[in-house]
Amino acid sequence: MTDTTTRPSASGETEYVPQDGKLLEVEDLHVEFHTADGVAKAINGVSFDLHQGESLAILGESGSGKSVTAQAIMGILDMPPAVIPGGHIRYCGQDLLTMPEEQRRKTRGPEVSMIFQDALSALNPVFPVGWQIAEMFRIHRDMNKSDALEQAVRLMERVQIPGAKDRVKAYPHQFSGGMRQRIMIAVAIALDPAVLIADEPTTALDVTVQAQIMSLLEELQEERQMGLILITHDLGVVADVADRIAVMYAGRLVEKADVHDLYASPAHPYTRGLLESIPRLDQKGQTLAAIGGLPPNLMRIPDGCAFNPRCRMAQDRCRTEVPELREVAPGRLSACHFAEEVIDA
Amino acid sequence: MTEQSVVEETHVQDPHDAGEERSLASDAWRAMRKNPLFWISAVMITVFVLMAAFPSLFTSTSPNQPVLAEARSLPGDGTWFGRDFQGYDIYARCIYGARASILVGLFTTIGTVLVGGVIGVMSGYLGGWVDSLLSRIGDVFFAIPLLLGAIIFLVSLPGFFDSNYLLIVLKVVLALVVLGWPSLARLMRSSVIQVKPNDYVQAARALGASPARVIGSHILPNALAPMIVVATINLGAYIAAEATLSFLGIGLQYPAISWGIDISSAIIGLRTTPHMLFFPGLFLSLAVLAFIMLGDAVRDALDPKSR
Numbered sequence: 001m002t003d004t005t006t007r008p009s010a011s012g013e014t015e016y017v018p019q020d021g022k023l024l025e026v027e028d029l030h031v032e033f034h035t036a037d038g039v040a041k042a043i044n045g046v047s048f049d050l051h052q053g054e055s056l057a058i059l060g061e062s063g064s065g066k067s068v069t070a071q072a073i074m075g076i077l078d079m080p081p082a083v084i085p086g087g088h089i090r091y092c093g094q095d096l097l098t099m100p101e102e103q104r105r106k107t108r109g110p111e112v113s114m115i116f117q118d119a120l121s122a123l124n125p126v127f128p129v130g131w132q133i134a135e136m137f138r139i140h141r142d143m144n145k146s147d148a149l150e151q152a153v154r155l156m157e158r159v160q161i162p163g164a165k166d167r168v169k170a171y172p173h174q175f176s177g178g179m180r181q182r183i184m185i186a187v188a189i190a191l192d193p194a195v196l197i198a199d200e201p202t203t204a205l206d207v208t209v210q211a212q213i214m215s216l217l218e219e220l221q222e223e224r225q226m227g228l229i230l231i232t233h234d235l236g237v238v239a240d241v242a243d244r245i246a247v248m249y250a251g252r253l254v255e256k257a258d259v260h261d262l263y264a265s266p267a268h269p270y271t272r273g274l275l276e277s278i279p280r281l282d283q284k285g286q287t288l289a290a291i292g293g294l295p296p297n298l299m300r301i302p303d304g305c306a307f308n309p310r311c312r313m314a315q316d317r318c319r320t321e322v323p324e325l326r327e328v329a330p331g332r333l334s335a336c337h338f339a340e341e342v343i344d345a
Numbered sequence: 346m347t348e349q350s351v352v353e354e355t356h357v358q359d360p361h362d363a364g365e366e367r368s369l370a371s372d373a374w375r376a377m378r379k380n381p382l383f384w385i386s387a388v389m390i391t392v393f394v395l396m397a398a399f400p401s402l403f404t405s406t407s408p409n410q411p412v413l414a415e416a417r418s419l420p421g422d423g424t425w426f427g428r429d430f431q432g433y434d435i436y437a438r439c440i441y442g443a444r445a446s447i448l449v450g451l452f453t454t455i456g457t458v459l460v461g462g463v464i465g466v467m468s469g470y471l472g473g474w475v476d477s478l479l480s481r482i483g484d485v486f487f488a489i490p491l492l493l494g495a496i497i498f499l500v501s502l503p504g505f506f507d508s509n510y511l512l513i514v515l516k517v518v519l520a521l522v523v524l525g526w527p528s529l530a531r532l533m534r535s536s537v538i539q540v541k542p543n544d545y546v547q548a549a550r551a552l553g554a555s556p557a558r559v560i561g562s563h564i565l566p567n568a569l570a571p572m573i574v575v576a577t578i579n580l581g582a583y584i585a586a587e588a589t590l591s592f593l594g595i596g597l598q599y600p601a602i603s604w605g606i607d608i609s610s611a612i613i614g615l616r617t618t619p620h621m622l623f624f625p626g627l628f629l630s631l632a633v634l635a636f637i638m639l640g641d642a643v644r645d646a647l648d649p650k651s652r
Contacts, residue, residue, distance in 0.1 A: 074550075074551045076551050080473075105553055105555060107553070108550070108552060108553035109552045109553030110553070114548070114551040114552070116544050116547070117544075118544060121545060122544040122545050122547075122548040123545055124545040124549070124562075124566075124567070125545075126566045126567055127562070127566070135554075135562070136552060139554065139555075139558065140553060184548075187548075187552065188552070
């Protein structure tokens, strides 16, 4: 985080310099989807920032808005139906949302890059993988074909694909799931981005491969001092890699804390419910502890705290008053009226 | 980390595709090679194309040299297919007639693919009001019956188009393109809409590809297959449509030689001299059949479910 040297700009036009080590600042972001059935409020005021070399995990159930946050940062939301009525996303101090589209496009790849959940569908089935990695160098760096392909082989070796030289001309369907995700990672880090967003990078993989992919990501992140945003619903996956965790519920951040603090003593009933619902070996034969009820319909988010219908601790105040995300202990934020009690429990 | 990656590499690719690269095109070619339908149609099409390009390879007789004394002679009486009312050699006219049919079929296909393809990609990719507008315009043309539309279109064209052979062919091509593009545009639109939400298109956008690049290297290659199949089959259909228009006297006209014109002039002798009708009819049917069979073979080859 002490390294604030200027990054060489691939586009050759704009230089992006992190400000006080801050790569990315998301401030009061709102995203709505205008559909025929009404307005779904997918994100309702999310703020966080990401420093150089930091990994931030965004945790939440399906529909909590974590993927939409990632897509909003990347600028790949389909608009319409999506609308961003408010908020800022600043990359090195420059607001991506007000930037001209052409300039913003040039940040994708060399500055901010993304890994998708299912690598098979995220790779183009009609082109060899080497071609797809090389494409990055050819578009953004005007490299000629053979140089770009050489770089592609080097990257494939870097993400530990055995026999990279021989497999550079193979097609995505000829690789196993884990290898495909490695290729996707190679494409995403090809231009040495400052920020890498991984949207559930291991969800489609089996458990042993998950660990390999996560440690590869961790390794690459340390090597290149990238800011990593890891989006997941799997608490087990993030424990080793993430520095900080942000928990999302119904389009809001409900808790933000260091990974150790959060695991040791969650400060929000929702986080506690998530941690308790991890199946444990020493509780064999007992009922799984699950959070009762369903995530709210985003078109009708409950008044007050969005979590109140499912919360065991909910009181009258929770049904009327939206809890602010506030500092409840040094370096810990929680959006619960009774956060102090939750931590102590 | 190193020992972990060794474990994963036990997933080796299928033994049968080891070594050889497999792309959609090479897969399709492999499937097509085994299909007798493909070879039959390919040979027939080659013969018709040769006929169109070098008719003198097949006959040394001129199709425009009447021998009135031998008019209406039967096959075998000095000529292979006999002579028609004007004393023209029917065999020579069948050979020379291929050129008009192939030209019309080919140019109409190219024209509809270009117009329909571009409009289909635009409405599929851009969506919204562009899609609505283009689709409604397509619907308007789609609603016009081919023959009725072609009659009006061809009759209302200025006489300038009747001045030479190529212009006459071009006139028919124009009519067929104007009335034929909407079906390909619809097809292209729907396959673009199918391909567009795929993750790799999103991924390409997320990695900084420009819209032109997203369309050119990610959407088009994945959306082109249905268009190729239908365009091949349509080529045969357009040859038939040209013959129909020429038969009605509004398509190709003298000095062009066309199977449709010959069929039309033979119709009065249907009962007395059926050979005049039979041979151009046979050539026309074979040409249409060849392209439709090729289209079938291409469809089978491009459809992964058929393997």
